[in-house]
Amino acid sequence: MKPAAIPFNRPTIVSRELHYMSRAILAGHASGDGPFSAQCQELLQSLTGARHVLLTPSCTDALEMCALLLDLQPGDEVIMPSFSFVSTANAFVLHGAKPVFVDVRPDTFNLDESLVPAAISPRTRAIVAVHYGGIACDLDALLSIARAHSLVLIEDNAHGLLGTYRGRPLGSFGDMATLSFHETKNFTCGEGGALLLNHNRLLERAEILRDKGTNRKRFFRGQVDKYSWVDLGSSFALADLLAAFLLAQLESRDLVQARRQTIWDSYRSHLQPWAEHQGIILPTIPNNCDPAWHLFYLVLPSLQARSRFIAHLRTRDILAVFHYQPLHDSEMAHTLGLPNQPDLPQTRRAADCLVRLPFFTDMTEDELDRVIEACLSFTL
Numbered sequence: 001m002k003p004a005a006i007p008f009n010r011p012t013i014v015s016r017e018l019h020y021m022s023r024a025i026l027a028g029h030a031s032g033d034g035p036f037s038a039q040c041q042e043l044l045q046s047l048t049g050a051r052h053v054l055l056t057p058s059c060t061d062a063l064e065m066c067a068l069l070l071d072l073q074p075g076d077e078v079i080m081p082s083f084s085f086v087s088t089a090n091a092f093v094l095h096g097a098k099p100v101f102v103d104v105r106p107d108t109f110n111l112d113e114s115l116v117p118a119a120i121s122p123r124t125r126a127i128v129a130v131h132y133g134g135i136a137c138d139l140d141a142l143l144s145i146a147r148a149h150s151l152v153l154i155e156d157n158a159h160g161l162l163g164t165y166r167g168r169p170l171g172s173f174g175d176m177a178t179l180s181f182h183e184t185k186n187f188t189c190g191e192g193g194a195l196l197l198n199h200n201r202l203l204e205r206a207e208i209l210r211d212k213g214t215n216r217k218r219f220f221r222g223q224v225d226k227y228s229w230v231d232l233g234s235s236f237a238l239a240d241l242l243a244a245f246l247l248a249q250l251e252s253r254d255l256v257q258a259r260r261q262t263i264w265d266s267y268r269s270h271l272q273p274w275a276e277h278q279g280i281i282l283p284t285i286p287n288n289c290d291p292a293w294h295l296f297y298l299v300l301p302s303l304q305a306r307s308r309f310i311a312h313l314r315t316r317d318i319l320a321v322f323h324y325q326p327l328h329d330s331e332m333a334h335t336l337g338l339p340n341q342p343d344l345p346q347t348r349r350a351a352d353c354l355v356r357l358p359f360f361t362d363m364t365e366d367e368l369d370r371v372i373e374a375c376l377s378f379t380l
């Protein structure tokens with residue numbers, strides 16, 4: 001009998017998700033900011049070291065909240081990598097910023113800190129650092145650039161919950177940071193996210209923005225006698241029903257991360273000699289980083305080689321997928337009339353040559369062996 005296909009991702013129920021969800025329903029609080037949200041936020045705060053954590057319906061929403069907290073004025077610019085998900089740019093454009101795209105480093109595909117100073121103008125307000133695959137950007141360099149130019153540093157940490165830089169958790173470095181709990185992530189509730197704030201002064205406005213522009217939070221705390229419309233805002237709170245699911249996932253973090261690290265290490269040790277022989281590059285982990293074990297990728301020498309590799313795995317019913325297409329050369333970038341940039345070579349290389357292998361928490365040994373075997377049988 002033909003073995004079952006191996007998907008790129010398979011969301012995993014790890015422990016008490018369904019039990020907690022039924023408790024949320026029975027407790028009669030399924031909407032935002034219930035007891036499960038409070039527990040998740042407290043746990044995330046202790047795991048990341050962030051001052052404040054607010055759950056959101058997605059990382060995209062958390063990024064939009066960052067944009068609103070920046071209070072952007074027309075013409076304001078935000079620096080970000082071109083090799084990222086659409087939301088990294090869209091969230092800021094939606095709230096009035098002009099994105100300024102910078103190339104990524106050839107080793108980690110993170111924002112190339114050496115190119116950031118030249119991208120700064122009098123209109124720059126913020127730098128968005130994406131920790132690609134949950135491996136940290138050079139945060140020492142980015143923080144010192146941000147400080148020297150009075151810019152806000154935002155960590156788009158969609159991939160990197162529990163990753164660290166110099167032993168400190170990602171999400172605790174920027175003025176603000178975001179997380180994703182989309183079903184492709186290590187910890188999920190289907191769709192979900194969080195906004196991390198590292199300044200007390202940002203909290204009150206963030207609470208209002210998240211609560212449809214009202215001061216309802218202050219009302220619930222007894223600080224005002226009624227709540228009303230006081231600012232911009234939207235519906236940026238995660239349903240407690242989903243926070244219940246998420247809490248169970250977060251409580252199982254040691255199990256999840258240990259399994260994911262084993263899969264990552266297994267890919268690395270089995271594929272290294274083959275990759276070296278073929279001129280294929282495996283992920284680099286800089287010395288001062290502990291990864292979040294979010295994804296495992298290969299960098300092939302060309303687009304054509306990558307297409308052949310993906311097709312080769314597909315003949316074995318294995319789904320390997322490429323990642324972001326360059327934002328600076330997207331249809332939307334052209335629609336926005338952004339100045340034509342010379343091509344960004346490492347962004348182009350990542351878009352054309354990088355491929356992600358199947359990687360999910362409940363991947364079986366048999367599935368892992370099949371993917372490794374399929375890779376090893378590929379020659380350029």
Ligand SMILES: Cc1ncc(COP(=O)(O)O)c(C=O)c1O
Nearest residue numbers: 058059060085087158180181182
């Ligand atoms: C770097 C990055 N930022 C933001 C997002 C958006 O996350 P979400 O789907 O939770 O909105 C993603 C999605 O995968 C991403 O890769």
